[in-house]
Amino acid sequence: MADSTVDLTSLTESQQIAVQQFISVTDQDIDTALPLLRKTQYNVQLAVSRFFDGEVDVVDPATEAARAPPPPAVNARRAETLMDGIPNRTQLRGANASNGHELAPRIVSPPESQISRPLGFPFNILLLPFNLTYVIFQRVLGAVGYLFPVIPRLLSRLWSGRTSQPSRDTGRRPLSPRDTAARFAREFEEEYGVTHGTLPFHEGGYANAFDIAKRDLKYLLVVLLSPEHDDTAPFVRDILLAPDFVQFVKEPSNNIILWAGTVQDAEAYQISSALNVTRFPYACLIVHTPSVSSTAMSKVATSSGPVAAPGDLIAKLEAAMREHGQELDRVRSQRQEQEATRSLRQEQESAYERSLAQDREKARRRKEEVEAQEKVEREEWERAERKANEARMLAQWRRWRAQSIPAEPGADVKDAVRMSIRMPSGERVIRKFRADAELEELYAFVDCYDILNGEDESISEKETPEPEGYDHQYKFRLVSPMPREVYDSEKSGSIRERIGRSGNLIVERIVAEDDTDEEEEAEA
Structure with a gap:
């Protein structure tokens, strides 16, 4: 069927169904099935019967009459009937018998559903x-x-x-x-x-x-x-x-x-x-x-x-078998060649399918590897972009917050609080704050100390706006050593209320920068 050049799309749906039924019963290809189905007007039952009876070449009178053009009306006396002009099955069998062969019919018994059963007791x-x-x-x-x-x-x-x-x-x-x-x-x-x-x-x-x-x-x-x-x-x-x-x-x-x-x-x-x-x-x-x-x-x-004797019947059967043995051997060899060709074609198709499946699997794995690599690169880029954006937002916030920190009170301010702060670098910074200043102002001073101490000209020359959507978290805490007490920036209250008029504080980092990088790499 794979080698057939017949276009099944040119047939109607009922004709395609008839072809499939005939092929499933006779195990023949389309090139053999179509001519016989056309002769029987796609009557599957009649086509199968003729196929098994060996009457493939029998001409169907009804089909020929349907295909033949209408006879001319002139000289109607010479018109002969269709059945007289077409040889019937008896004539074909006689022709086969004259050639030395009489066709053997294939007799199909009625199905079990049609077999008559004994009548019941009332009958x-x-x-x-x-x-x-x-x-x-x-x-x-x-x-x-x-x-x-x-x-x-x-x-x-x-x-x-x-x-x-x-x-x-x-x-x-x-x-x-x-x-x-x-x-x-x-x-x-x-x-x-x-x-x-x-x-x-x-x-x-x-x-x-x-x-x-x-x-x-x-x-x-x-x-x-x-x-x-x-x-x-x-x-x-x-x-x-x-x-x-x-x-x-x-x-x-x-x-x-x-x-x-x-x-x-x-x-x-x-x-x-x-x-x-x-x-x-x-x-x-x-x-x-x-x-x-x-x-x-x-x-x-x-x-x-x-x-008369069993040898007579055996001799007659052996003579017929010898007469047709060479012909059957030739057909067997042809079928073996066809089977070998079919097996070779199936092996080639199977090998091609396996190779195609392997290529598809390789392509799928290659695509997955590329997608995984792209995902890793995209995540690294997003992480780097996020870190860069956070760094920009942090720098903008520190400049903005450094501008908003009030100046240190002068000597004339009597209620100012005095704080001594040891920075993470070991430097000790002493500064005064207003008495009503919030504790968060002290945290902001420590966080922006490098900017305030560097006297950045951009702070005075150009005002930096507050970054939108940025929630700053302090990465350190202020601790009093003796006795140890932690002053959390999240709690409200002024410096004087929380610490007093003076204090000695130490800056302790909560999360080191190296530890932060390692945690982010571990999460990635």
Whole structure:
């Protein structure tokens, strides 16, 4: 399907569904499915039936009539019917028979849902008078046949002389194909006293055996028996159960699928009618014949009626197998090449998918690494930008706060407080403050001491505005050594109220700058 050049988009939705159904049933490609579906006007059931019957090239009269242009109205007497101008299936089969091959049909038994079941008890009560009449009539005829045994034999010979078609036992309970095959094998073993597996009967229905033989290029040996014929028992004991024939059927190199049935069952009766069986017991060898068509299954050897010796039947089957062996070997080699090509293509596609998956995984990992690197760089830039902004805001705040600190009171101010402060550098600074000055003013003086002591010209020349949205936090605290007491800037109160008229204070840093950098690096 991958190599098909057919454009499915040109088909309608119903036609695409028909193509998918046909492909799922027959396991064929689109190039094989479309021509047959077009001949059957996309009738999936008819197309599948023709495919398995090997009638791919059969022309559908209705389709041809629909495609053909309307005939001219002139000279209507010469117009012939469409059915007279198109060969039918019987003519095609006759043509195949003239070539030495007669197509073998694929018979599909009805599903289990359509199999008739015995009537219930109320219906049996209603039909009781008819059943009693039938039983009495049967007993009377049986008594007449017992008293005059010549009459049944004469009637049977007269009837068999007219036709050899079997009569189906309608009283036999219908079962599914698999159950029917199991019942036949069980009855066969019980009647002829053989063990299970003496003959390798196929355990499924005829259609299943037909499909396996076609798929695996094996020979399908169909054996149909009729209990009504006197030659059935000798044929089974002398031919089918002969050691030579059993060994021939079981030989793995012969590739034989043995399917057998009795015409008392519906499936075997339907198969006998489809194969045009005229005499019993009947044996038929069916095999795929590529010379007829790419899907044909043909009857290559048949045996009707009694057989003198098992060697005669074996010789006939072997001759047919030798005749078609080379052709089957050629088809097997072609299928092996196709399978090898398909396997190689699947391996290549699998290797390509694995390589593509690896490339995708590498690309994904590379993308994740790039994104992680970009994230780290972005975070470092944001952290550096944030630190730079904080440094700018801090410098602006210190300049602004240094401008707002009142000047030191003069000697004429009697209630001024005098503070002795030891800076972190070890320098001791002595300064006076107003008595009503807040303790925060003392903290601001210590924080802005380097600016106040440096006599920065920018402070006097240009006023610095207060930074917006900046909340300054002091990174130190003022402590009285003897006795030790911490004067927190967050508590309200003036310097005189908190400390007194004089004080000896030490500046202790709360968070060192190095420790701050290390904590930020650890968080990053």
